[in-house]
Amino acid sequence: MPSASVNGTTLYYRLEGSDAPKSRPTLVLLNGIFQRTEAWEPLMPYLQGFPVLRYDMRGQGQSAVPEGPYTPELHADDLHALLAALEIGHYHLLGLSNGGIVAQVYAARQPGGLQRLVLLCTTARVDPLIRAKVRSWQLALEWGGTLGRLQIALPWIWGRAFLEAHPEIDTPASLEQMFLAAPSMEAQHNLMNGFLTLGDLRPRLVNIRAPTLVLSGEEDLLFPLLYSQEIAEAIPGAIHRVLPGVGHVAALENTSLLVQHLTSFLEAHA
Numbered sequence: 001m002p003s004a005s006v007n008g009t010t011l012y013y014r015l016e017g018s019d020a021p022k023s024r025p026t027l028v029l030l031n032g033i034f035q036r037t038e039a040w041e042p043l044m045p046y047l048q049g050f051p052v053l054r055y056d057m058r059g060q061g062q063s064a065v066p067e068g069p070y071t072p073e074l075h076a077d078d079l080h081a082l083l084a085a086l087e088i089g090h091y092h093l094l095g096l097s098n099g100g101i102v103a104q105v106y107a108a109r110q111p112g113g114l115q116r117l118v119l120l121c122t123t124a125r126v127d128p129l130i131r132a133k134v135r136s137w138q139l140a141l142e143w144g145g146t147l148g149r150l151q152i153a154l155p156w157i158w159g160r161a162f163l164e165a166h167p168e169i170d171t172p173a174s175l176e177q178m179f180l181a182a183p184s185m186e187a188q189h190n191l192m193n194g195f196l197t198l199g200d201l202r203p204r205l206v207n208i209r210a211p212t213l214v215l216s217g218e219e220d221l222l223f224p225l226l227y228s229q230e231i232a233e234a235i236p237g238a239i240h241r242v243l244p245g246v247g248h249v250a251a252l253e254n255t256s257l258l259v260q261h262l263t264s265f266l267e268a269h270a
Contacts, residue, residue, distance in 0.1 A: 001062060006081035007074075012037070012062035013055035015086065017048065025090040025115045026051040027266075030079070030099030032249075033191050034183055036061030043251050046259040050266075053091070055082060057102070059187035068190025071197045072098075076106040083113070092116040092266060097223070097248065098195055104231070107212075108204040116266055117212040120258075121220050121248050123227040124234065125200040133222065138192055146182050150175050159219035159247025205234035212238040213265045215258070217246035239265070 003012050014037050015026075027050045029040050037054040038061075044052070056063035058070050058078060079102060083091065090113050095103030100122025107117050123130060133156060140152035158169060168174055183191065212235045216228035225242055232240035241261055246253045 003062075004082055004085045006085050007078045009058045009066045009078065010064040011055050011058065011078060011082055013053060013082065013086070015051070015053050016044070017051040020049055020051045024050055025092050025113075026053050026088050027092045027094060028053045028055075028079075028083070028088075030093060030095035030102050031055075031057060031060055032097035032099055033195060034060070034188065035096070035099075036181060038181070040251060042255040043259065046255070046263070053086070053088065057099075059183055059191050061183075065184060065187045065190070068186075068193055069197065070190050070194035072101045072105045072194070074194065075102040076109070079106055080111070089113050090115055092118065094118040094120065094262065095122065096120045096251065097122055098191075101195075101198060101201070104201050104205060104208070107208045107210055108201065110207055110209055114210045117208065117210045118262060118265065119212065119214045119228070119231060121215065121217050121223055121228075121250055122231070123223045124202050124205060124231045125227075126196060126198045130223070131196060134192055134196060138189070141185065141188055141192075146179050146185065146188070147175060149188065150178050150182070156222045157248045159217060159245060159249075159253055161219060161245040162247055162249075162253040202230060202234045205231065206236060208235045208238075211265075213261065214238055214240045215250065215261060216240070216242055217248055217250055217253070218242050218244050219247045222248045 003010050036056050040054055057075050059065050092115050093103040100119040137149050137153055141149040214228045214232040216225040232238040250258050
């Protein structure tokens, strides 16, 4: 199991695409809050021309679960340390949801190696509505454990069109699979408590210099497109696109459409 001891923790990672052109920057995939590296599998067949780094953030998947909370700033410190440990000097960032928040924090620091930034179904701030949504997840976790949190979160995560096409998502068998892939109870609390420390990144986003693509799901109830619009308005020169019929889990709900936007953006700025 490849792992790196960085910034006081141990992070599991997967570095793929060794046959990609050496001149291409590494595409770094940043997980959503409870995801693990496997969540990006639908995307991987389309990324064979890129060197790709996937990793589990602290508390996720096969990475360590140190004492929390796991704030966006701490996740960004971990990312910086991991890139340095793996000697990755030039890279793109693709961050989903909480991973997009981490990407914003890191990009605002103006790291020299960042080439392109893609922010997917994310937000730059925690407002009262988002805080209430996440607080409901915390209460569900306290009252019903991981299965309770998964059931409460389900309608916020998946788009209407995807759930209509895949009703099996809302079944005991599907929830059991999600349960097996979920972080520990301790890690979930640490991840959510860290997320809720986010204030408002928008004043810092003017510092981002990398060309940026902001993508939002038309049917994303967790972070409706208003939040992506705010990000695109705050980052100089950012492009905003809406993914029709897509909820919060864009990489799974419409993989081909996401890849189309991603590859055209990265190749246009190659």
